[in-house]
Amino acid sequence: MFEFEHTVEFKETDLDLLTVGELLVDMISDDYGDSIENGTYRRYFGGSPANIAMNTKRLGIRALAASAVGTDGLGQFLVEQLSRADMDTSCIQLVDEATSLVVVTKSRSTPIPVFYRGADCRLTYTEELRAALLRTKIVHFSSWPLSRQPVRSAVEQMIRDARQHGVLVCFDPNYHPALWDTREDGVKYIQSILPLVDIAKPSEDDAERLFGKDTPENQLQKFLDLGVKLVILTLGKDGALVSNGRETVKLDTLAAQVTDTTGAGDAFWSGFYTALVKGYTVRTALQFGLAVSAYKLQYTGAVVELPALEIFKAKYQI
């Protein structure tokens, strides 16, 4: 049970956060539209769990990203970017499959990404990864590694081990049907995983993809009914609705200026995790999540330079 006015008790460990999931190249067009001849694209470091690991390191906690990339130039690029950010890359596995890639062609309507799943599906639960799991306070994973084998089995085993060893299990239910094999019911699978999760942070779109259209309050309840202990439903410009099953609080956004929403959810997770680890109460950690998210919204790109967490305290009057 998460009490809003309480801190979360963690064991003394030498790692704070382990993120598991996609590490990939985002290929994003400069121009709008699918018809342009010789359109140009730009190559970016991508993958939400890896972004969260980088963010939290900048905010001031010890984070490690686990993923798999190909033994190709794109995988080399991703590992180099992590190294440049002074991240430990010992849990980035090199596999004999193309580095995962997402192509996004800008569109005047909602851009439809094209997913190329490759290496990221091939993460295995090595002894090294198990050692990392057993020395962390929090394990975070996204929907991507659940969508395909063999990484799904690795994550299922990690969740079991995490629960057994008192590691906080946090999940981003960013379900997208295009990630799933068309022969499997991804929604049903995600619903089967939620009972094992301590904290989930769905967006309204995520909730709608999983449970159909409904009011925010009802969506929140569906996650709680499945056994999630703390549900953070983000509502964009309307802030967030958070419930621990007994109490529901509504939090306003702290964003004054919205330049680019890419990575805003990752920024929220990052502020929230960092504050929890630093011993703030759940309610204050949620405020830090909103603050870091608001900060990120001012800038373009999924990952922006972040100051230490304490800077946000004064800046956003937390």
Add this chain to the structure above:
Amino acid sequence: MFEFEHTVEFKETDLDLLTVGELLVDMISDDYGDSIENGTYRRYFGGSPANIAMNTKRLGIRALAASAVGTDGLGQFLVEQLSRADMDTSCIQLVDEATSLVVVTKSRSTPIPVFYRGADCRLTYTEELRAALLRTKIVHFSSWPLSRQPVRSAVEQMIRDARQHGVLVCFDPNYHPALWDTREDGVKYIQSILPLVDIAKPSEDDAERLFGKDTPENQLQKFLDLGVKLVILTLGKDGALVSNGRETVKLDTLAAQVTDTTGAGDAFWSGFYTALVKGYTVRTALQFGLAVSAYKLQYTGAVVELPALEIFKAKYQI
């Protein structure tokens, strides 16, 4: 048997060439090297069989490309490019998988492409495709569609039907191990297909990947021994060595200026096919192949604007 001084007898059909295989997006970097942050890439229409179909249409015969693309923006881009070139797109199948993509990051040494096989593997042998096969003179396919299922089964069935109905079977043995599932011996599979092929055009690199290093004469013989009736071994700046099993001829390159070798092999096939269909002898058709290839070598890009075949006659003294 192909006699160098004879023409090839074709049935009267309303289609001359059907090409089967990859239709994909080539994402090619502007800059050199894998380490560059925010490196830029350019999106190109790609896929050798589709390029050959476009080329031969420009040279003056009736060509149709068969392939499968995804129902995504990249697939839409490829279909639009074909339409703009006034190509019939009725044999481009739309499938529920990402459009195939190749990422090439320029390198001071040999650039290593990263292959993302998707929709191109999903071509099926529809009634429409069978009808196209039965009304063409020549069917051309590359190694790509042989490397994966279900398209492999479609191509195997097409080869059987082509042989039964007197359609000339031509094959580009552009074998690359990265295209194959690592659990299968691709070389062995290609060798099992060669006995069904009338004309094959390996490069020296292709031959080496299939049979190991050897002299051009020996490589030629290996294809002949497997039952290929006419083997065109291209030797880059040294022209080509061609054999029908009884007679071997050495042809010099016609290239005076080499700006970009991309698509030179496709240009050769295009000139050769167009000349064969137009009733030139095998020897003259080979000359046209070398001429169109020489013309393309002057320009950058896989597909260049080509004049009608007859223009090459005077230009290259054929």
